[in-house]
Each structure stands twice: as C-alpha cells, then as structure tokens.
Amino acid sequence: GAGVSQTPSNKVTEKGKYVELRCDPISGHTALYWYRQSLGQGPEFLIYFQGTGAADDSGLPNDRFFAVRPEGSVSTLKIQRTERGDSAVYLCASSLTSDTGELFFGEGSRLTVL
Amino acid sequence: AQSVTQPDIHITVSEGASLELRCNYSYGATPYLFWYVQSPGQGLQLLLKYFSGDTLVQGIKGFEAEFKRSQSSFNLRKPSVHWSDAAEYFCAVGPRGSNYKLTFGKGTLLTVNP
Numbered sequence A: 001g002a003g004v005s006q007t008p009s010n011k012v013t014e015k016g017k018y019v020e021l022r023c024d025p026i027s028g029h030t031a032l033y034w035y036r037q038s039l040g041q042g043p044e045f046l047i048y049f050q051g052t053g054a055a056d057d058s059g060l061p062n063d064r065f066f067a068v069r070p071e072g073s074v075s076t077l078k079i080q081r082t083e084r085g086d087s088a089v090y091l092c093a094s095s096l097t098s099d100t101g102e103l104f105f106g107e108g109s110r111l112t113v114l
Numbered sequence B: 001a002q003s004v005t006q007p008d009i010h011i012t013v014s015e016g017a018s019l020e021l022r023c024n025y026s027y028g029a030t031p032y033l034f035w036y037v038q039s040p041g042q043g044l045q046l047l048l049k050y051f052s053g054d055t056l057v058q059g060i061k062g063f064e065a066e067f068k069r070s071q072s073s074f075n076l077r078k079p080s081v082h083w084s085d086a087a088e089y090f091c092a093v094g095p096r097g098s099n100y101k102l103t104f105g106k107g108t109l110l111t112v113n114p
Helices: none
Strands: A005-007 A010-013 A019-024 A033-037 A044-050 A053-056 A064-067 A075-079 A086-093 A109-112 B003-005 B010-014 B019-021 B025-028 B032-039 B044-048 B055-058 B064-068 B075-079 B088-094 B107-114
Touching: A005 A086, A005 B088, A010 A019, A019 A086, A033 A075, A044 A064, A064 B107, A075 A086, B003 B088, B010 B019, B010 B025, B019 B107, B025 B075, B032 B064, B032 B075, B044 B055, B044 B064, B075 B088
Parallel strands: A010 A109, B010 B107
Antiparallel strands: A005 A019, A019 A075, A033 A044, A033 A086, A044 A053, A064 A075, A086 A109, B003 B025, B019 B075, B032 B044, B032 B088, B055 B064, B064 B075, B088 B107
C-alpha cells in the first residue's frame, strides 16, 4: 500500500481480555516502530524492529505487552490481561532505515478498555 | 532524562497571519530535533528536522524552524498561515545514534480562523 496501514482502527474490549493490533508498513521499509499516544500526550516509544528482530524493546511498559514481526513486514502488537490504563491510540511507523529520523506513521489503532 | 516542553496547548491565528510555535527541550547533549504534524484522519507527518549545520531549517508546506542552543529551543515558524494548516503540531527530540526513539512534547493544537 501507499502508506502504513493499521487495523483495527478502533477496538473496545473489557478489562482482562487479550488484544492484538496489526501494522502493515510501507513496502520495502525494514524498520518498524510502535508508539503509544495517551489522551493529551505526545506519542511514547514502545518498540523498534529491524527486519524480524526487536532491536529495542525498552519502551514496552511491562511483560503484558509483546510484539512480533515474523517475516520482516507485518507486525502485531499483543496486549495480555488488558487494563483500563492501556486505553490509548497505538501508532505504528516505518522507515527505510533507522537513522534518518523520518518515521512514516499510520493513523493508529484506538484501544478502549472498559 | 530527555524531555520536550511545548508551552502552548492551543493557539488560534487568522488565515494569512504569521505563526510561531514554541518548543524547548532538555537533553544532556545536542539531540536531533524534529517537528511533526498530525492532521485529523491522518498519521503524523514529518515537517522538518535538525541534525547539524545551519541552525535555520526549512521544511515542507512553507514551515521553518530555528535551533537555538543557548535557549534549548527549536521554534517552528510560518510567515503566512493557510486554513489547511489547522492541525496538532508535535516537537520531538531523538538521541544521536538511535534517533528513532523520539521523545515528543504534548503538542500544540492550531486553529485557523478565516
């Protein structure tokens, strides 16, 4: 596709449930990132993939959060035992390399935990 | 720890007026500096970035920003605002060597009056 695609655009779930959010990056972009944007805040870094491997997962808040990118393209962010504090917009971005500083963001997946 | 402060939560300007959005950062060394724009229904888009060299940086859509080391500032400017510039603007810093790991400010919402 022309841009970064994220699905679903909206997800409402109940506390304690498991959630998966999907990101399809721009074709040819080897670097992929997940950020989280809470209400009234700027985006916060979660994790960076170079190819299939997580090169930096220092932003993941706890072990309930996990992300994979098995074939070096599509990535899935997985959240176990969701909590109300996980409610946010989860942004995915991609770039050709990790050193340009130009990240191409998707529109995000809005997660609401009731 | 690095941080970014955008002092103005919301700014309203008239179409055709000049614009300056403020950004101050706290960082141990000179970081990489960025301005991103988030329009409704669209992902974050890079307006401009500063890595080194000329402290006045030109970006897309007629925007420019000036890096002032002594003030730890990176303010965004535009001489004449268009109605289509209405959006939320985020200043961000990234550490040299891993500038994918951006720290964003809370954003400034720009409203443009006709």
